[in-house]
């Protein structure tokens with residue numbers, strides 16, 4: 439029997455943010471070396487299929503693809519889909535990027551008229567001149583790389599699903615540019631972006647400054663354009679499947695996946711949609727759609743009108759946790775937090791059933807999880823996932839715990855009231871079906 443290869447800590451550190459993984463800093467992302475180790479650990483044969491149903495910035499799909507596997511990656515957030523897509527860009531186009539970009543910026547400068555969408559979501563942070571400058575770049579990218587017949591400037595991009603890798607790359611440059619412009623609206627919580635309270639708070643940026651920031655980000659990304667084999671491009675393209683989908687309902691055939699490597703959404707009330715609000719605004723996502731997206735996300739702080747029924751299949755640890763939250767005497771424990779956790783575990787359990795549907799017999803599932811606390815009650819997510827996995831007859835083959843000081847629970851300063859020191863553990867669970 440082969441010795442089990444070890445799996446390095448999934449946390450990203452400054453050494454693991456080089457290359458494409460540094461193109462967009464996703465606070466929820468894990469490291470490329472973790473995916474590499476997990477694939478080695480799973481001993482999967484050449485040509486196998488690897489899925490990440492919560493693909494985020496596309497770490498799993500990039501590494502799986504580079505290592506020669508057929509990669510499937512889905513995320514419900516179109517922003518993350520575009521970022522994952524950009525990461526697949528072939529190094530063969532590196533030398534053409536500057537030329538294409540010159541064209542984009544020339545066209546953007548030529549657009550003298552104010553171009554913006556009616557009810558432009560960028561109005562949350564910027565005055566009309568600034569919106570116009572951002573939209574002119576976006577419109578140029580769209581016209582040049584997405585749809586040359588994009589006649590109406592007032593219409594938003596609506597085919598996020600089939601943007602090319604190249605168009606996605608330029609969208610990421612613009613995402614990062616606007617991230618710099620919204621800095622006054624960022625908070626100590628890295629996942630929360632405020633909006634202007636009134637017109638006096640709207641930011642004004644000169645076109646030349648916006649272009650300067652945009653260009654310096656582009657240069658930085660070109661410098662980080664690490665080698666991604668340009669051999670057999672066609673073959674590689676056939677081996678990557680990225681899309682926007684809900685992990686509860688994946689567009690994949692049953693029994694077709696050899697391995698799943700993923701980290702599910704955290705259970706610490708992170709609002710994944712709001713955390714990418716500036717990027718969604720660039721895509722022209724209107725307020726109503728933002729709300730719909732927020733509600734569909736697992737772990738959302740939004741509470742639906744209809745709270746799902748608790749299911750005994752969620753396992754005893756989960757049920758005890760939910761019960762303790764319901765009985766906790768702190769404010770809003772029953773009226774809000776209890777509902778929030780029920781929603782979260784309902785989404786997770788439905789997703790596990792879906793993963794079981796698509797995973798082949800003897801398929802491997804490797805998940806990264808973090809435990810957390812509600813007040814003084816331990817939310818033992820690794821144990822809860824273990825029980826949910828056992829419920830679909832998966833066998834747990836390994837559990838590795840890593841202590842972490844960078845915890846998602848720590849993004850909320852109020853949690854410290856209950857514990858002076860928040861020790862969380864990051865856990866890697868490996869199952870076999």
Ligand SMILES: C[S@@+](CC[C@H](N)C(=O)[O-])C[C@H]1O[C@@H](n2cnc3c(N)ncnc32)[C@H](O)[C@@H]1O
Pocket residue numbers: 464466467468469491492493494495496497498512513514515518683684685686700701702703704710734735736737785
């Ligand atoms: C912990 S992050 C994954 C990060 C990823 N491993 C990386 O390296 O970037 C979890 C992801 O789940 C996504 N998500 C939340 N609810 C979802 C759902 N119902 N279906 C699919 N994806 C969802 C979020 O948008 C988020 O990107």
